[in-house]
Amino acid sequence: MDETVIRLGGKKRSTFMDQVRQLLPDGGNLNLCLTCGACSSGCPATGLEGMDPRKFLRMAALGMDEEILSSNWVWMCTQCQRCIYVCPMKIDIPRLVYNARASWPREKRPKGILGSCDMALRNASCSAMGASPEDFEFVVGDVLEEYREAQPEFAEMQAPVDKVGAEFILNQNSREPVTEPDEMVPLWKILHLAGVDWTYGSKGWGGENYCMFLGDSEAWKHITSTAAQQADELGCKVFLNTE
Amino acid sequence: MVKNIYEYYAKWIREGRLKVNSDWNRDLKIKFTVQDPCQIVRKAYGDPIAEDLRYVVKAVVGEENFIDMQPNRSNNYCCGGGGGFLQSGFKEQRLAFGKLKDEQIKATGAGYCIAGCHNCHAQIHELSEHFGGGYPVVHLWTLICLALGVLGPNERTYLGEDLREINVFHPESGK
Numbered sequence: 001m002d003e004t005v006i007r008l009g010g011k012k013r014s015t016f017m018d019q020v021r022q023l024l025p026d027g028g029n030l031n032l033c034l035t036c037g038a039c040s041s042g043c044p045a046t047g048l049e050g051m052d053p054r055k056f057l058r059m060a061a062l063g064m065d066e067e068i069l070s071s072n073w074v075w076m077c078t079q080c081q082r083c084i085y086v087c088p089m090k091i092d093i094p095r096l097v098y099n100a101r102a103s104w105p106r107e108k109r110p111k112g113i114l115g116s117c118d119m120a121l122r123n124a125s126c127s128a129m130g131a132s133p134e135d136f137e138f139v140v141g142d143v144l145e146e147y148r149e150a151q152p153e154f155a156e157m158q159a160p161v162d163k164v165g166a167e168f169i170l171n172q173n174s175r176e177p178v179t180e181p182d183e184m185v186p187l188w189k190i191l192h193l194a195g196v197d198w199t200y201g202s203k204g205w206g207g208e209n210y211c212m213f214l215g216d217s218e219a220w221k222h223i224t225s226t227a228a229q230q231a232d233e234l235g236c237k238v239f240l241n242t243e
Numbered sequence: 244m245v246k247n248i249y250e251y252y253a254k255w256i257r258e259g260r261l262k263v264n265s266d267w268n269r270d271l272k273i274k275f276t277v278q279d280p281c282q283i284v285r286k287a288y289g290d291p292i293a294e295d296l297r298y299v300v301k302a303v304v305g306e307e308n309f310i311d312m313q314p315n316r317s318n319n320y321c322c323g324g325g326g327g328f329l330q331s332g333f334k335e336q337r338l339a340f341g342k343l344k345d346e347q348i349k350a351t352g353a354g355y356c357i358a359g360c361h362n363c364h365a366q367i368h369e370l371s372e373h374f375g376g377g378y379p380v381v382h383l384w385t386l387i388c389l390a391l392g393v394l395g396p397n398e399r400t401y402l403g404e405d406l407r408e409i410n411v412f413h414p415e416s417g418k
Contacts, residue, residue: 078325080281189393190255208361243361
């Protein structure tokens with residue numbers, strides 16, 4: 001038997017995948033790929049930009065950092081995690097994608113996502129549409145008043161903002177208060193009829209978090225913490241996600 | 244404690260606190276399918292909340308009028324509205340991504356798709372128009388209030404023509 005050792009290249013350079021592996025619990029299993037393709041066969045993003053989840057992971061494993069870090073595909077993977085769900089080795093490809101997004105210079109990331117994140121950072125609402133806490137309170141109060149009058153069965157209906165000690169604190173997607181306020185009412189009616197003790201928070205009520213999508217971890221944390229702190233300050237037991 | 248409202252809708256119906264009734268659809272027999280939002284089902288609470296979601300949907304539209312997509316629950320396909328895709332500027336690719344979802348919905352033969360998540364709602368609404376399916380996409384709260392008999396005339400933006408005049412609460416309050 002030939003005992004000559006085959007040597008491949010020089011010292012292995014640090015790649016993008018190695019860096020991400022160090023950030024993930026148990027390394028995100030990134031080096032366990034069996035190349036079976038279950039991820040790609042059930043991924044709706046397969047084929048976009050000539051990419052798919054398996055290919056993305058293999059390219060990362062091969063150290064093709066420049067190619068994967070410049071591909072627009074990272075903005076087309078929705079990080080829905082179906083690839084992890086079907087993967088026999090539970091490889092966290094979406095986290096690899098998240099970190100690829102985060103590696104883009106912030107100003108080069110898609111304008112729409114960037115704008116929605118920055119809008120949320122403008123005031124304490126953390127609304128991607130920029131509505132202020134005052135605007136939100138005004139719209140909620142105004143719509144409530146209108147419906148209490150028009151539909152007398154709901155004359156006692158409540159839609160409180162910052163009610164101390166309420167059992168539930170609810171978030172609200174910005175779409176309703178900003179563009180279609182009547183759509184908030186069915187939710188309020190349900191809560192009223194079920195006899196629920198609830199409130200919105202004036203801070204962190206925005207239900208969407210585009211900073212997470214942007215790959216901006218600091219801003220993502222800021223938005224989530226704002227909502228959590230408001231819940232704690234009001235002494236609410238349950239943070240209820242309404243979508 | 245962070246919870247999702249689907250779980251509570253189901254709990255409040257089970258406890259009799261929300262007296263929903265599917266009689267409005269007994270003769271109409273309008274069929275509904277439901278989108279399992281990735282963020283709520285696969286990524287957060289798993290199949291138990293998908294069961295709660297189905298319990299609520301069946302209670303409000305009638306069990307015989309609910310049709311599941313295939314695959315579903317934790318194995319469901321993403322619609323393409325999540326992850327910031329709606330705001331990313333890659334519209335053509337987003338619609339190509341969503342084609343699978345549109346086909347999945349059409350294959351059920353349902354007249355409506357229920358989407359409790361806003362990203363799903365916006366994306367599937369666009370898929371329905373773009374690929375010509377024409378199925379309305381509705382929020383869950385709309386149907387719960389319809390089944391409670393308290394859905395007013397101005398709370399029906401996303402209902403199709405066939406449901407605009409059904410079970411209207413305080414019709415005189417319409418704008």
